[in-house]
Amino acid sequence: MRTAEDKEEFEGLLPDEDWTVRGGVNDSLSSNTELGQAVQNACDELEALGGLEQESLEKANELLKKLGYKGDINQRDQ
Numbered sequence: 287m288r289t290a291e292d293k294e295e296f297e298g299l300l301p302d303e304d305w306t307v308r309g310g311v312n313d314s315l316s317s318n319t320e321l322g323q324a325v326q327n328a329c330d331e332l333e334a335l336g337g338l339e340q341e342s343l344e345k346a347n348e349l350l351k352k353l354g355y356k357g358d359i360n361q362r363d364q
Contacts, residue, residue: 307320307321307324308320308321309321309322343359343360344360346359347359347360
């Protein structure tokens with residue numbers, strides 16, 4: 287497990303986390319290729335993470351409202 291100090295110094299991926307899938311631009315667009323499947327898996331993971339982030343924000347907003355906060359943390363200043 288990484289410590290807080292390790293996280294500050296950490297740059298990039300570990301060797302077992304860093305790998306390359308061969309293919310070109312057209313391969314990335316097809317789910318029938320290894321690269322296309324890797325791209326689809328990455329997109330699915332990002333979508334899942336986005337959903338978890340939204341869920342966390344909603345729970346935080348509910349908690350803040352219970353504590354008397356009148357704003358909405360989901361609204362961004364423009």
